[in-house]
Amino acid sequence: MRILISLFIPFFIFAEILKYENIKPYYYPNELVNFNIRVILPTPKKINVTTSYNVETNLTQINPYIYLLNVKFLANNEPHKLIIISKKFYKEINLNNLIKIKKIIPPKNYSNIVADDLKIENPIATKYDKNHTILNFNILCKNCFIKNFKVSSYEQNLTTISQNKASYYVILPKNIKEFTFFYFNSNKQTFEKIKIPVIITQNIISTQTNINPEDEKIFTPLNILILILIAFSLIIFLVYQKIFILLLPILLSISLLLKILPKGEIEIKKGTKVQILPTKQSTIIYISNKNEKAQILNKTKNYIKIKINNKIGWIKSENYK
Known part of the structure; x- marks a missing residue:
């Protein structure tokens, strides 16, 4: 017996110990798994950690x-792997084997979010075009993977602000008066319904033709007046047959073309925010994920109106090359 004990003593002295802390009995699909592994070493040494692409780690040394x-x-069903390496120590861990996933049946308009809590801040609805409304709000959630947020098949965009906060917009048919979605509350173990009234925010600046998010149209009141003057001038020319009379319709035609045609092309920087209006608090409708070409539609002192990927909005003047 003494011989056996003496044989095993070196093993316990020189073995690394891994202790798993704060693992729940089970998790729900797409829930954020968050736990600790305590690595206890027999002698002071440095360790390194490598993971698969879908695992996030943070290593802290408590003492030597x-x-x-x-x-x-x-x-989820993706493979999650972790490798801990130090001198004379190598441990590969299949993280999927450490947890159990409990299935749930999601309702319609499920947002793909599992969280301890979720709240909505600053909902703002504004007119996008004659058939659509754009609703913008901030999402705050506790212990969640906020990048997964998506509702139904609407045109939408999510911009991550922090690990637990994001800015979100969705373009809705104008007849929708309430935007509804569900998330799964992991504390209450039930689906929670979030309702957001879609109430159009009246903004005087949005009714001005030259800064409206819609493209410049020919048949605006001012353009119709110009077309009438052009037609009237051509009738006078046909009656009097004087060449100088053509000067007025030519100048008016040039003016109209300059007004409605794109005013050149620019390249906007990666991360540029395209807004509905040229104001600081305006709703963001698009964020470029790379350097992109855009058509110039109009300019003010600090903003440029552009058309990009069939979206029309305003960017700050310093956001293009």
């Missing part, structure tokens, strides 16, 4: 013998 490794990933 103990490291605390925080691990985060989504509870």
Whole structure:
């Protein structure tokens, strides 16, 4: 017996110990898994951690013998792997084997979010075009993977502000008066319904033709007046047959073309925010994920009206090359 004990003593002295902390009994699909691995070393040494692309880690050294490794990933069927390496130590961990996933049946308009809590801030609805409304709001959630937020098949965009906060907009048919979605509350273990009234915010600046998010149209009141003057001038020319009379319709035609045609092309920078209106608090309708070409439609002192990817809006003047 003494011989056996003496044989196993070196093993316990020199073995690294991994302790898993704060793992729940089960998780729901797409819930953020967040737990710690305490690495206890027999002798002071440096350790390194590598993971698969879908795992986030944060390593903290508590003392020369103990490291605390925080691990985060989504509870889904993707492979999640973690490797801990130090001198004379190699440990590969299949993280999927450490957790159990409990299935849920999502309702219609499920947002793909599992969270301890979710709140909505600053909902603003404004006219997008004659058939659509754009609704913009901030999402705040606790212990969630906010990048997964998506509702139904609407045209929409999510901009991550922080790990638990994002700015979101969705373009809705104008007849929709309430935007509804569900998220799964992991504390209450039930689906929670969020209702957002779609109430158009009246803004005087949005009714001005030259800064409206819609493209310049020929048949605006001012353009109709110009067309009438052009037609009237041509009738006078046909009656009197004087060449100088053509000067007026030619100048008016040039003026109209300059007004309605794109005013050149620019390249906007990656991360440029395209807004509905040229104001600081305007709703963001598009964010470029790379340097992109855009048509210039109009200019003010600090903003440029552009058309990009069939979207029309305003960018700050410094956001193009």
